[in-house]
Amino acid sequence: xxxxxxxxxxSSQLGFxxxxxxxxxxxxxxxxxxxxxxxxxxxxxxxVYLLCVLCVGFPIMLAEIFMGKKSGRDPMGxxxxxxxxxxxxxxxxxxGVLSGFVILSYYSVVSGWVLHYIWASAWGTFRGMxxxxxxxxxxxxxxxxxxxxxxxxxMMAVFFSIVVQGVKQGIERINRLFMxxxxxxxxxxxxxSMWEYSGMRAVTFxxxxxxxxxxxxxxxxxxxxxxxxxxxxGMGAMITYGSYMRDDEGxxxxxxxIVLADVVISLLACFLIYSILFSFNEDVGxxxxxxxxxxxxxxxxxxxxxxxxxxxFVLVLFAAITSAISLLEVVVAFFHDEFKxxxxxxxxxxxxxxxxxxxxxxxxxxxxSEVRLLGKNPFDFLDYLASNWMLPIGGxxxxxxxxxxxxxxxxxxxxxxxxxxLYPGWRWTLRFVTPVLVLLVILRTTGVLESLGTLISSxxxx
Ligand code: PHE
Numbered sequence: 001x002x003x004x005x006x007x008x009x010x011s012s013q014l015g016f017x018x019x020x021x022x023x024x025x026x027x028x029x030x031x032x033x034x035x036x037x038x039x040x041x042x043x044x045x046x047x048v049y050l051l052c053v054l055c056v057g058f059p060i061m062l063a064e065i066f067m068g069k070k071s072g073r074d075p076m077g078x079x080x081x082x083x084x085x086x087x088x089x090x091x092x093x094x095x096g097v098l099s100g101f102v103i104l105s106y107y108s109v110v111s112g113w114v115l116h117y118i119w120a121s122a123w124g125t126f127r128g129m130x131x132x133x134x135x136x137x138x139x140x141x142x143x144x145x146x147x148x149x150x151x152x153x154x155m156m157a158v159f160f161s162i163v164v165q166g167v168k169q170g171i172e173r174i175n176r177l178f179m180x181x182x183x184x185x186x187x188x189x190x191x192x193s194m195w196e197y198s199g200m201r202a203v204t205f206x207x208x209x210x211x212x213x214x215x216x217x218x219x220x221x222x223x224x225x226x227x228x229x230x231x232x233x234g235m236g237a238m239i240t241y242g243s244y245m246r247d248d249e250g251x252x253x254x255x256x257x258i259v260l261a262d263v264v265i266s267l268l269a270c271f272l273i274y275s276i277l278f279s280f281n282e283d284v285g286x287x288x289x290x291x292x293x294x295x296x297x298x299x300x301x302x303x304x305x306x307x308x309x310x311x312x313f314v315l316v317l318f319a320a321i322t323s324a325i326s327l328l329e330v331v332v333a334f335f336h337d338e339f340k341x342x343x344x345x346x347x348x349x350x351x352x353x354x355x356x357x358x359x360x361x362x363x364x365x366x367x368x369s370e371v372r373l374l375g376k377n378p379f380d381f382l383d384y385l386a387s388n389w390m391l392p393i394g395g396x397x398x399x400x401x402x403x404x405x406x407x408x409x410x411x412x413x414x415x416x417x418x419x420x421x422l423y424p425g426w427r428w429t430l431r432f433v434t435p436v437l438v439l440l441v442i443l444r445t446t447g448v449l450e451s452l453g454t455l456i457s458s459x460x461x462x
Contacts, residue, residue, distance in 0.1 A: 007072060007337075008167030013249045015172045020065075020232075020241045020254070021261040022175040022322030025182070027110055028230040029266040030316050031291045034273045036222055038290075041214040042205040046267075048215065049223040053263060056437050057227040059430040060395050061238060062255045063402035066414050068242025069251060074333040075236030078243065082406050089405070092397040096236030099390040100330035101350075103235065105358035106382050107327060108159070111320040112151025112362075113292060114313055116141065121309040126296045134297045135289065142365035152362045153355060158321065160351040163328045164344055167244050171325055178318040185315045186265065189308070190272040197302070202274035206267065224441050229387050231262055234394030237326045240333045250418035252426070272312075276302060291316070328354070388445045396438040403431035 010016040037045055071078040076093035083089035120126070126134055142148065162170045194202065228234045245254070273290070276298050299309035328350060335346035360368055364379035373381040402411060416423035443449040 009244050017257045018179045019175045020258045022179050023232045023237050023326030024262040025265045026319050026323030030269045033266045034270045035290045040219040041211050043209040044212040044215040046206050047209045052224045052227040056434050057231045058259050059434045060233045063398050064238035065242035065251050068239040069245045070414050072243050074337040075239045077337050078239050096394050097334040099235035100327045102382050103386045104327035104354050106361040106379050108155045109152050109362045111155045114317045118313040124306045126300045135293050138292050145363050145366045148362040152358050156351050156355045159324050159328050162325050164347040182318045186268050190268050193272050193275040197275040197279035199275045201278040202271050221441050221444050228391040228395050234391035236330045240330045251415045252419040392441045399434045
């Protein structure tokens with residue numbers, strides 16, 4: 001089997017790096033990371049997170065880019081091509097496609113909230129609101145089923161209209177425009193708020209690691225789990241994007257820049273958000289509501305101009321769109337490669353199906369708020385399923401596959417082509433360190449880890 005040559009390509013290595021960083025940088029960086037870091041007490045958590053990125057995120061990132069680049073296929077095709085005859089490995093790829101499907105269905109709903117907040121803050125809606133009023137505002141908005149479905153449909157239409165134009169004309173073009181803009185807005189807002197507000201407190205909170213005692217084992221595993229989501233790993237996004245690389249482009253260097261961009265942007269988002277948060281003396285809520293209930297009110301109250309918070313949500317929307325299109329592209333590439341569907345048909349079919357799957361999520365805080373799956377509303381259930389099960393399992397399988405199953409010569413010839421000195425260290429980590437750490441996350445999710453812990457402590461105490 002040779003590589004198919006009837007597929008799209010990035011125009012250059014930079015095009016690939018921008019698109020893949022666009023996939024990685026998303027709501028995970030600007031919404032999730034700041035609030036879980038705050039919850040876990042900063043300092044030590046950030047350090048552990050950086051270690052997770054180094055020992056788990058980066059190795060799997062290279063493994064997935066390699067799989068895509070070497071095979072030139074969608075995730076399922078990539079496993080099939082590289083496993084040469086195994087009937088089971090391609091299922092790992094199919095699970096990745098399914099994860100893309102699931103994640104995008106609720107990611108689109110949250111993107112719709114962001115879009116709404118651009119308008120709402122531009123009109124000064126949050127001016128003078130106290131925390132109860134803005135919480136009410138959000139709850140009412142999220143409970144309005146019709147509005148939620150319309151926003152969800154609108155966002156899916158936006159994603160469709162980008163992806164349908166193809167790899168270079170659609171995905172790459174939008175990333176070339178949005179990613180530099182995102183960086184400019186982020187740096188501008190961050191410098192302003194660090195300068196005007198508690199910039200130094202934000203830095204100390206993030207980089208002072210002497211609070212190790214505050215960090216629970218739960219926090220450590222949360223850091224590990226988050227490194228999958230934020231780097232778009234475990235579901236085939238990097239396999240799919242890697243499959244559009246040209247032969248002479250570097251896997252190692254590409255992966256390095258993507259991971260670096262993702263980490264830097266997460267930290268910048270924390271600087272921005274905490275400088276504002278910390279200069280507020282009242283005890284502000286900083287849980288998942290940080291982005292939609294706490295920040296808009298603080299920004300408005302402190303700066304006094306609506307433009308600032310509106311611009312902030314524009315930034316979040318750019319981040320969300322560039323990630324969402326990578327999720328859609330995984331599903332589109334699958335239908336295109338596996339079923340020989342035309343790109344436009346695959347794109348329309350996937351968008352409609354994902355829209356339908358997203359409806360229960362869109363109604364989760366309203367008409368369907370009573371519905372419970374494993375004790376969670378549909379939205380939380382899908383997020384739990386994807387982030388806690390599908391991505392770690394997908395990441396684990398890709399680490400084992402590239403580390404132990406694929407022919408070493410094939411791996412070396414791609415990955416060591418540039419920056420080859422890093423190859424032995426990468427391979428060793430991918431084979432021996434990454435799978436063990438990921439397995440810990442999975443065991444914790446299944447509850448096995450806790451029972452084991454109780455068993456060990458009871459044995460020790462007898
Ligand atoms: N990495 C994205 C974020 O941080 C989410 C994502 C996950 C995108 C998986 C694609 C694939 O928001």
